[in-house]
Amino acid sequence: MSIAHHIRNALQHASMIRRVADEGIKMRQDGQGSVFDLSLGNPLIEPPPAFYESMKQLLARGKTGLHRYMPNNGYPETRAAIAAWLRTDLDLPFTGQHVFLSVGAAGGINTLFKALLGPSEEVIFFAPYFVEYGFYTSNHGGLPVIVETNDEFQIDAESLRKAVTEKTRIVMINTPNNPTGVVYTAESLRNISEVLRDASTRYGRPIYLLNDTPYRRMVYDEYVDAQAPDPMHFYEHTIIATSFSKDLAIPGERIGYVAFSPQIEDIQEIDEAMAFCARILGFVNAPAWMQHLLPSLLDTQVDMSWYAKKRQRLLSFLRLTGYTCTTPKGAFYIYPKAPGGDDMAFYQELKRHRVLVVPGSGFGRAGYFRIAYCMNDETIDGALPAFAKAYETLHKPE
Ligand SMILES: Cc1ncc(COP(=O)(O)O)c(C=O)c1O
Known part of the structure; x- marks a missing residue:
């Protein structure tokens, strides 16, 4: 063949x-x-035991209709529960419309790229990087552009500035990082946001910052808070793609979400585009059973x-x-x-x-x-x- x-x-x-x-x-x-x-x-x-407990409770409720299609961007109650959790976590005014339930972080990134990338538009990411990024980009006609990090694997403003062009659509980071384990410092995030803010103004449209962050809740105790700053607090056009693959240890269940900063404009149109792209990529929706469980598991890891x-x-x-x-x-x-x-x-x-x-x-x-x-x-x-x-x-x- x-x-x-x-x-x-x-x-x-x-x-x-x-x-x-x-x-x-x-x-x-x-x-x-x-x-x-x-x-x-x-x-x-x-x-964690709570994962199995939630399953038992869900079964015990004996509800019917748990396995049907639902809106392509997820059950409204699951979206609302994640939005409420994010409101507390990030102190930003998320609503359900800012949250898209995805088939893992990987499914979320692909749906997002399908929705945002025009032909030959560029996606910048930083070396060393999760190697699938290049393929995710080319899946949707985009061009990968790779920028080096420094010896501490942090981001330097000048290197990024040189790589941004009028074709840059998305800059993708991954913090906490695979393969290095580093968490981007406030300085790295400030560097990125300054460069992207300038370039967005110069080119007259937003360059999105995508934080692929399946390890978001996996920061070691001594580095939580000030030492693990969130990119959403630095740049208004930030998008998170995350999942429960690692922090609940359920990668085979394929459940995650994409969350858009409440500061992003046109959320209505983006929301419709995400639903459409999930459908035409053949994901259709994130696994129903996992979506039912999530609201009770958001504080579990x-x-x-x-x-x-x-x-x-x-x-x-x-x-x-x-x-x-x-x-x-x-x-x-x-x-x-x-x-x-x-x-x-x-x-x-x-x-x-x-x-x-x-x-x-x-x-x-x-x-x-x-x-x-x-x-x-x-x-x-x-x-x-x-x-x-x-x-x-x-x-x-x-
Ligand atoms: C950096 C990074 N991004 C994305 C993924 C894919 O995660 P998911 O299983 O949620 O699709 C992984 C999985 O190892 C990863 O390490």
Whole structure:
């Protein structure tokens, strides 16, 4: 069977994360011992008990009609519940119309791109980045433009300013970040908002700031509040795409939402466009069952101490061994420098010891590697000796 040329092309460049995960599947079957796979952001933690409790309560109510089509942008009561939650969280006047229920963050981003992007309009995102962004952009005829972050993975105004053109439609950030775990500082967010405000005035139409933020509620205690500022408080044309994949540990259930800043104009038209695009993309609506559960789960999330302990264990070990790591403030990834500087060589060396991580080249910044520590302790502890050996083999004394 012959597949489309551009898809064959895309497959060749497709996610390094998936390729590493496939490698893991092969290795687990090769009969040569355990594999310590730290490659995939698929949390092993179970959803919180409240998730199952809500399901039981919903079933016990014995209501009928729970599984039918609903308006394409979601049940009005679910939209209203999320809007009320956001009003408290962000102190901005959200209504249900500002909230669109989506098939995960990924479904939300694709629906939004379909609704906003004209042919060859540009979407800017920052390296290192979640690699699907390029594909999401080209899915809808857009052109990806990649801007580098600084050594701390924060955003510099000048680099962004140089990349913005009259064709820029969306600037996309991801805080807390995959793959680095960093949370954008107020300075980064101020830099972005100043550049975008200037450019929006210059070109006579808003450039939207999209915060892809499935890890939004996964900030470590010591960084919540002042150290984890929200982009909505910096820039009026901000949109959030988020999900419950990570903070409720239910990525397979495919539930999330897009929220538009109440300061964005034309919300009525955007709302209609989102509903239409969800329909013609074939999502039609976000899963009904999950939408029924959400209103009772908005204040529930997985226990962050499960992640905090793993983060601390890995950071202490890696730093003691000699690795250079930026401290992750949210999410469940660490993005250290590859000893010796060649992330592919480092990946191969770790693989020899049956440990899998994702090389930084897969995120558009070579010379680093990503550890996903959403795994059990046995996998993490089992991988530590290999990190020590690979460091010993590859690092070059200064
Ligand atoms: C940065 C980022 N964006 C989007 C997604 C997709 O999330 P969802 O499962 O909600 O579609 C992920 C999943 O790993 C992610 O890490």
